[in-house]
Amino acid sequence: MSQLFDLSKAIMQERIRAGRMMVIWPLLAMFILFSTWGLSDPKANLPSGLVIDSAYDVMYASTAFIIFSATMGAVLVSFDGISRDRISGVLEVKLSQPINRKILARSMVIGHWAAIAIPVIVLNVLSLFIIWYRMNSFPDLDELFIHFLANCLLLLWYTSIQLLASSWARDMGSSMAVGLGTWMIFTLLWLVLTTLVAGLMGIEIADLTSPEYLRIEAIVDLFSPNGVYHHMLEWPLAESGRHVHPGMTSLAAIIWSLLPVYLFTSRMDKLTP
């Protein structure tokens, strides 16, 4: 256990000091802090009749920006987790060490995940102070817990998917292409897929707020990390209108947490330089 955490810490430190963090930090700061600042403005005129009247509402609405920035950050931190070492020859040194490959794989996941999760958590904590400053209120503890848990899990899912892609790819370009492709599918193209499924099931897609469409969207979202993330964030909301049983969301979250990590761990067992 100590080996796992010591190694995870070393990987996290190495990643968090990488040059790319000079880009990721400001990007995250702009998306998370500025969105919180704007959304917590009592005079803000939001689109789609969105009403924000509590601290948690601000945090929930700001996750639309976290989806774009933090997940992209996870991709940028992890896309060369394996492929860079493969090209430089460092992977061969690592694979010749007597460490259990499963422990090595798990420490890589934890290390890479921590390197992006720590900045996101720090900025989320800062955003709480912005909300307090602008609205003079804090979210409840259970709301905070769900918000931070969902964020941490979302980053874990993207990190493990990206590391898996990095282990498949023979070069960093392919790894980046797989990672960005996955990110685009879940972040940008999922709505297209959802409407396609709804259309095939004979549901009217002209009105994206109809109960039938929302029901289908809620189910299709369970197959996307972003969708499960939003399902989790909707738990504290009184009215989400999507009616997915928390058990289903929890099950999907567990599968998304275990499956990519399991695939990556298995892949590491037979990885060659």
Add this chain to the structure above:
Amino acid sequence: MDKSNPIQWSLAAHCNGWHAISGTMESILSLSDVTYRHQVRDTSTWKPWVKRDGAGIHSIDLEINKGVILGLIGPNGAGKTTLLRVISGIFTHDGNIDKSIETRRSNIGHMPEQVRWEGRSTVAETLTAMSLMHGSEVDVDKLLKRVGLSSRSDLILDNLSQGMRQRLSLACALLGKPRILVMDEPLNGLDPLAQRAFCNLLKQLASKGVAIIISSHQVAEMADLVDRIALLHHGQLLIEGTINSVKDALGLDADDVDLVDMICAATGIDPDDVSMDLSEDSMLPFKRLEVEEE
């Protein structure tokens, strides 16, 4: 000369001015009928997931002895790196090796060819992280001093020269006091002085009983360093023994015969007509000395 006779072999080595081995040769690793084929993309089909057997090594029998420096020689693509990776437990193989993959990873220090260490971690931090993977208590300062990097321990990897990177790779290979050192082209990137120091360090380690397997194209340095050589070609081990015994077996009598002549004699390449062309057949057909041609 009977290479199975350790006393005769040791005397011969001493008389030839090579690193002399005292006592009997104790086997610490034995390979028998070891085969590994790389899985390569099958370009005859559009399916990207279809793989076929590519080049590799075939039916290798080899004995690694304590305190002996074994030089692997052979043309490009002969299978030297593949054999080293199999020995180090990086590739899973067919055939028998008398130590399990876990035991080999614990007892073998592996130094790959030209590792390009990069990043903003320092030399000391990198070695510490590697020692965590090795799972052994390591005195990082002592190890860095041994490979001549103690004055550069706080330097970040991006600022290392190739020679320093080689030294760091050597330090990683020396983690956990290995019983066998496996080194792929370790002299590349080192200046002549560093090469001499490197060879001295290897001889010093061998005198302490560490078996060393080294693959190198630096023929002159190899000839001075190794106790035995193994000639690989097309994934086959053609011959293995002391330089004298190999010369005898190849029918090379002259004193000024070097490793290039041996490679040419063993592989059938005409030394006066050496070209840049790579052999088209990656593995078979092959021939083995003292064995009928297959």
